[in-house]
Amino acid sequence: MPRMKINVGPIHPSTHGVLRLIVDVEGDTIMDVEPHIGFLHRGVEKLMETRMYMQNPSYTEKLDYVAPMGWDDLYVSAVESAIGVEVSEPAQYARMILLELQRIASHLLWLGTLANDLGQMFTVFMWAFRERAKVLKLLEDVTGSRMFYVNFRLGGLSSELPIDFEDRTLALMDYLEEHVREYTYHLDSNPIFMERTKNIGVLTKKNAIDYGVTGPVARASGIDFDARKELSYYMYKKIKFNTPVLSNGDCYDRYKIRFIEIQESINIIRACVQKMPKGSVKGAPIKLIGQPAKIDNIIIQHRELPRGEGIIYLVPEAQRPYRIALRSPSYINLSVLPYLSKGAKYADLFAILGSLDVVMAEIDK
Amino acid sequence: MTEIKREELLNQLRKMIEKGYTSLKMITAIDRKEHIEVVYLLYSYNHNKHNVVSVILDPNNLEIDSVIGIYKSADWYERELSEMFGIKIKGRKIKRLLLEEWNGTTYPLRKDYVWGSTYKVR
Numbered sequence: 001m002p003r004m005k006i007n008v009g010p011i012h013p014s015t016h017g018v019l020r021l022i023v024d025v026e027g028d029t030i031m032d033v034e035p036h037i038g039f040l041h042r043g044v045e046k047l048m049e050t051r052m053y054m055q056n057p058s059y060t061e062k063l064d065y066v067a068p069m070g071w072d073d074l075y076v077s078a079v080e081s082a083i084g085v086e087v088s089e090p091a092q093y094a095r096m097i098l099l100e101l102q103r104i105a106s107h108l109l110w111l112g113t114l115a116n117d118l119g120q121m122f123t124v125f126m127w128a129f130r131e132r133a134k135v136l137k138l139l140e141d142v143t144g145s146r147m148f149y150v151n152f153r154l155g156g157l158s159s160e161l162p163i164d165f166e167d168r169t170l171a172l173m174d175y176l177e178e179h180v181r182e183y184t185y186h187l188d189s190n191p192i193f194m195e196r197t198k199n200i201g202v203l204t205k206k207n208a209i210d211y212g213v214t215g216p217v218a219r220a221s222g223i224d225f226d227a228r229k230e231l232s233y234y235m236y237k238k239i240k241f242n243t244p245v246l247s248n249g250d251c252y253d254r255y256k257i258r259f260i261e262i263q264e265s266i267n268i269i270r271a272c273v274q275k276m277p278k279g280s281v282k283g284a285p286i287k288l289i290g291q292p293a294k295i296d297n298i299i300i301q302h303r304e305l306p307r308g309e310g311i312i313y314l315v316p317e318a319q320r321p322y323r324i325a326l327r328s329p330s331y332i333n334l335s336v337l338p339y340l341s342k343g344a345k346y347a348d349l350f351a352i353l354g355s356l357d358v359v360m361a362e363i364d365k
Numbered sequence: 366m367t368e369i370k371r372e373e374l375l376n377q378l379r380k381m382i383e384k385g386y387t388s389l390k391m392i393t394a395i396d397r398k399e400h401i402e403v404v405y406l407l408y409s410y411n412h413n414k415h416n417v418v419s420v421i422l423d424p425n426n427l428e429i430d431s432v433i434g435i436y437k438s439a440d441w442y443e444r445e446l447s448e449m450f451g452i453k454i455k456g457r458k459i460k461r462l463l464l465e466e467w468n469g470t471t472y473p474l475r476k477d478y479v480w481g482s483t484y485k486v487r
Binding site for chain 2: 036037038041043045047049050209210211212223224225230231300302309311313315322325327331332335365
């Protein structure tokens with residue numbers, strides 16, 4: 001079989017951003033993949049050192065344009081612990097609801113594009129986008145913008161919640177639960193989808209630990225770790241929810257696990273709406289930053305983002321970060337791609353890449 | 366948080382693996398002006414605990430051992446360290462990752478590189 005190198009990208013519909021892959025193939029079998037990243041590098045870590053604390057959320061949000069609120073929360077909560085601000089209980093519940101809504105929106109976008117990559121042309125994609133639009137509409141009515149919210153303030157949110165927020169959220173959850181179930185008919189009972197995902201790109205538990213993957217990718221390989229549960233922030237400890245763990249570690253499990261996560265998020269939101277106490281959810285205005293941050297007090301903040309565990313390593317200075325290091329989950333999840341695709345067929349490369357759910361803006365930082 | 370000498374790094378990380386810290390979540394560095402601090406964030410799934418190992422490097426001798434033989438996840442982080450801070454990684458050949466076309470003389474995340482200094486008003 002002739003051996004050759006194929007260039008994929010940097011602009012390619014299946015790379016979900018600007019990713020260049022140099023694929024070394026022998027016939028149809030992949031011998032090696034070399035990812036080239038950095039096309040979207042804009043030096044966020046350096047930029048953030050030059051800005052005051054609460055000017056930065058708009059930078060962190062653009063890291064992951066599919067689920068911006070997760071990064072917003074991660075950054076603002078890191079600053080809260082650096083400065084020493086408490087978040088009130090109603091605000092914690094409100095944040096949890098918004099974050100889970102964001103997780104659902106993110107997983108729906110991923111589900112639609114994965115089905116598209118795997119030949120389910122636009123059926124599931126359109127449905128997923130229909131549902132996602134409804135979630136985004138609710139988020140828009142809460143925050144004022146559809147995609148980049150910059151909605152978190154020290155100690156709470158930028159404004160109070162709309163009057164009919166609880167009723168609308170519960171109605172939306174009923175709608176989602178009914179419609180998301182429909183996707184299984186189109187995916188789980190579709191022989192082509194099953195053929196292209198089952199036993200493709202298997203990541204064993206040992207390798208998943210070695211390569212340091214997190215989030216749904218790790219849980220599909222049998223690692224029982226969810227920062228919401230293990231590091232219990234906000235009120236997650238007061239709410240009963242399951243973190244699904246599957247063991248095969250193939251593309252199908254990575255699809256299935258996000259699918260179950262959507263349903264779990266629906267349960268979390270329902271419980272949060274039920275338990276949310278009355279009270280203000282509004283945080284401090286941006287101008288009132290309060291006391292300066294405690295210096296020499298290094299903050300390591302963890303959050304379970306839709307793509308995995310996000311970590312901020314913050315070395316504070318009084319008015320602005322001295323150094324801020326970001327661990328974006330997609331960065332490490334993408335670094336497994338060469339290992340996963342070795343020996344697979346060329347057509348499987350995009351099933352594997354799609355199942356890892358990477359966002360390039362977050363990788364290039 | 367444990368601060369160790371550069372020579373002890375590999376031994377210390379091997380000890381940490383024996384203690385159950387099987388996952389390396391992140392490597393990063395901080396330019397403290399008089400020295401550069403390299404930080405390894407480890408996690409133990411069995412004990413649900415994080416731990417930080419940090420190494421202080423003299424700015425005139427920026428070299429550190431590669432830990433890729435112990436933690437595979439170090440790969441992309443070490444490449445990032447070398448191009449963002451100019452830290453030499455001993456024991457492996459480093460290929461550029463994020464900034465393929467950046468000049469080889471300045472290192473963007475060091476404090477002596479001032480943001481915006483490559484532009485001027487004409």
